[in-house]
Amino acid sequence: MESNSFFFDPSASQHGNMFFLGNLNPVVQGGARSMMMMNMEETSKRRPFFSSPEDLYDEEYYDDQLPEKKRRLTTEQVHLLEKSFETENKLEPERKTQLAKKLGLQPRQVAVWFQNRRARWKTKQLERDYDLLKSTYDHLLSNYDSIVKDNDKLRSEVTSLTQKLQGKEEETTAKEPPGQVPDSNLLDPVYINPAAIKTEDRLSSGSVGSAVLDEDAPQLLDSCDSYFPSIVPIHSQQDDSDHDRTCFSDVFVPTTSPSHHHGESLGLWGWP
DNA sequence: TTGTGTTTTATTGCCTCC
């Protein structure tokens, strides 16, 4: 930064005629009380914000000065603070002092800036996490809807095929003696042995049809196998081994904690 | 110009860690 002098500019604010007496820095407050009656013109002439970093550490300096208005940091100051925050979002005492000197601020101001910056980062992170969860949820919901439709379609197919089958059975029992499977049926590609349906169905591995024919069968969601191959899987950190699986329990797991921000491991809120 | 909403700077109080 080229200069460490920040001059008070009363024209910069519509509240320019008011002294700020609320959140004064402790170090400034003595001056605030003594100079309350001074008008704005006198104020603006007399008082640079901080004339140099050295002045910041000179307490007597403030005793003779005017009350300070709360003011924003310059873009250069903010830029440097942002860069420093990117490197590390926590502030060790040494770095705080160095930054304060470099920026012409009080160490307390630097600490406060970092504190507020962390709070802003956390808010943004929560927003990002919310967006991610919502899009995942929407995706799951649309997949669920299409599966329900497929399910209905298959269910009606099964019903109609079962009816056909029954018709055929009745037809053959009228011709053949009871208990015998006609040889012609063994060669008929349409023929399905009714006794075999459930067994085969239980052996099937995850097709939608299994749930249709046998509603007592274990639900695939419980076993965490993928119903939704088109969804980008979101894995919990504890289980990286099953790369191509998705399930509801995996969806609601925090995934976006930037590695360089050591401070916050933002677990997501519990899902109702 | 003024009212209003948002952002930024700063304080306070509580909590945790050493």
Added chain:
DNA sequence: GGAGGCAATAAAACACAA
């Protein structure tokens, strides 16, 4: 018990529409 962090909050600074 002091230092430092965080949440909640206050209030100045700012942006912007009417």
